[in-house]
Amino acid sequence: MxxxxxxxxxxxxxxxxxxxxxxxxxxxxxxxxxxxxxxxxxxxxxxxxxxxxxxxxxxxxxxxxxxxxxxxxxxxxxxxxxxxxxxxxxxxxxxxxxxxxxxxxxxxxxxxxxxxxxxxxxxxxxxxxxxxxxxxxxxxxxxxxxxxxxRRTVLRPLPPGWGGLDHAAVYLAADADARVGGDFYDIQPGPHGTRVLLGDVQGKGLGAVEAAAALLGTFREAAYHEADLATVAGRLETRMRRHRLHTVALGRDDGDRFATAVLMGFPVGDRGVAEVVGFGHEPPLVVGAAGVRPLPCGDGLPLGLADLAGAGGTPSALRVKIAAGETLLLVTDGVTEARDSAGVFYPLAEEVAAAVRRDARAAEPARLVALVRDGTLRHCGGRLADDTTIFAVRRTGPAAAQGASGAGSASGTVPDRGDRGPVRGRSQV
CATH class of the missing domain: 1.20.58 (Methane Monooxygenase Hydroxylase; Chain G, domain 1)
Structure with missing residues (x-):
């Protein structure tokens, strides 16, 4: 300018x-x-x-x-x-x-x-x-x-160590001027443990941003008050349906909008276990000294489509073991669907595994997010076809310490790529 x-x-x-x-x-x-x-x-x-x-x-x-x-x-x-x-x-x-x-x-x-x-x-x-x-x-x-x-309304800043989690995030907007899209993520500590949500709303534009804001608002309340993670999942499904009904009543063509997501919970007092609910999203990767493995998260349908599976359409929470020091890597399809000039998809798991073999510190959330960000941009030549979110969390301390205080949640800050920092891409770590 x-x-x-x-x-x-x-x-x-x-x-x-x-x-x-x-x-x-x-x-x-x-x-x-x-x-x-x-x-x-x-x-x-x-x-x-x-x-x-x-x-x-x-x-x-x-x-x-x-x-x-x-x-x-x-x-x-x-x-x-x-x-x-x-x-x-x-x-x-x-x-x-x-x-x-x-x-x-x-x-x-x-x-x-x-x-x-x-x-x-x-x-x-x-x-x-x-x-x-x-x-x-x-x-x-x-x-x-x-x-x-x-952007700050949808994705608010996350304090360091929020909810007993070491975390890092990068948001890369496909539209250089939009700064925010349909990708969303958040960490919500509470009396029943810390909950994490990452998702991607189908479509683009303000409609996708509105849907993401609606889901995040419901998540921040339900994740704090509800003891059962499956109940939180049900609340998210209901919120997506209500949002669609509202937009359709306004005469907008949003009746078929849905969102893929991964909902995770870190229970109080059980540091070796995490709960996970999948809504048709790419499974998170568990990254640690032992290597890289996908985290089972079920085969639930995307948010807003549970009625296609009948009365019991909302998926249940799975309990999985997470070793101390292992990092959970959650990404949206901007990473998994990034292609090079030959049309080859970005080999996320292979590249992360190779980096961890070279240096175990690559599993740290900040380093891991930086690695995936740089690898994605390098693989697609900087031409992102979709909004891209890279989110990594690792348990560090008692999750209930902050949640019991009643503090509200905040989600990650994603400033523009032009503001260079330790790890930035239209993003911040």
């Missing part, structure tokens, strides 16, 4: 930017400047350099060449890089240089009325263009703020 010029061009842009205070608009635009020195805008140097170059060239050429009329380009360049008032300043400077050239330069050239009008009108149009451009940038920044707020 281009600079606003740091001048007064941030005010009076109409209703589009009234929601942003003047200082907020200036700070936001300041962060998106092309040229900066010690955090301050220097984009004005570009039109200034052009103006100086035109002046120098005009002084060393004959008047017949009329190079000074090129001053019209100065304000045009400023309109593409600077704020409104900075552009207006360069429009005035360009006109002044043009007028002065006829009286000062020893070339004998006198300004032509047609060229004078060209520089004058060009400057006025450049100021108008700069105003339109700045308004468009403010509109885009406002939409980015909305997208960021939506």
């Amino acid at each position: 281009r600079d606003s010029g740091g001048q007064g061009g941030h005010g009076g842009h109409g209703p589009l930017d009234r929601g942003l205070p003047r200082t907020r608009r200036r700070d936001v635009l300041q962060r998106h400047q092309l040229l900066q020195i010690r955090g301050r805008s220097v984009t004005w140097l570009v039109p200034l350099t052009v103006l100086v170059a035109i002046t120098f060239a005009d002084f060393h050429t004959t008047g017949e060449f009329r190079i000074v009329s090129w001053c019209v380009f100065v304000s045009a360049i400023a309109s593409a890089l600077c704020g409104v008032w900075t552009t207006a300043l360069f429009a005035v400077l360009a006109l002044a240089v043009y007028v002065a050239s006829g009286a000062v330069w020893p070339t004998g050239y006198q300004e032509d009325p047609a060229d004078f009008v060209l520089v004058l009108v060009g400057g006025a149009l450049s100021v108008l263009a700069s105003s339109v451009r700045v308004r468009g940038e403010l509109r885009m920044l406002h939409m980015m703020d909305i997208a960021e707020t939506t």
Whole structure:
């Protein structure tokens, strides 16, 4: 994004930017400047350099060449890089240089009325263009703020060690500008243990985001209050159906929407066991010093489709053994369906197993998520066909310690890939 010029061009842009205070608009635009020195805008140097170059060239050429009329380009360049008032300043400077050239330069050239009008009108149009451009940038920044707020509403930050779990997550949006899609995940500690949910809503767009938000809201309440994980699973199934009925009643074509998911529970007092319910999702991988193995999670139908299996359609919870130090890796189909140029799927289990054999520390959640993220992007050449979530959890301490305090849940933060951190991809670890 281009600079606003740091001048007064941030005010009076109409209703589009009234929601942003003047200082907020200036700070936001300041962060998106092309040229900066010690955090301050220097984009004005570009039109200034052009103006100086035109002046120098005009002084060393004959008047017949009329190079000074090129001053019209100065304000045009400023309109593409600077704020409104900075552009207006360069429009005035360009006109002044043009007028002065006829009286000062020893070339004998006198300004032509047609060229004078060209520089004058060009400057006025450049100021108008700069105003339109700045308004468009403010509109885009406002939409980015909305997208960021939506992202944090659906996927809120997870505190370190939340629910007695060491965790790490990466979210890679297939749409670089969307920042959030139908993938969702969360950790909810409670008096009955810590529950983990990861899922993928069928479809894209705001409809998928709404469904993900509805499921997460139900999960955060049911996972805290319900003692039986199967009851939590049933609540999720009911919530998906209710959400579909509501959207259909609004006249939207969401009657066949569903979601695949994996629901896990870490019971209080039984550190060697985990409970898992699968809703048609890719089974989690158990990663540890002993190698990599898929975690059995049953063959339940996706959320919203349990009625296809009859009255007992909601799957039951399976109890599986998890050794100390083993990490559970949960991914969405953006990983498992990533293909290279030859159409070969990403070999997730094989690559993770090879990394663990080389270095047992690769099973740590943060390292594991970074490994899978980099491997997925490398395999598909950075061209993601679907939203991609990589989530890893490992039990570290008493799960009930935080849950019993009654604290609410929060889900993982997924900032944009442009914000590089220890492990980021449109994501954060």
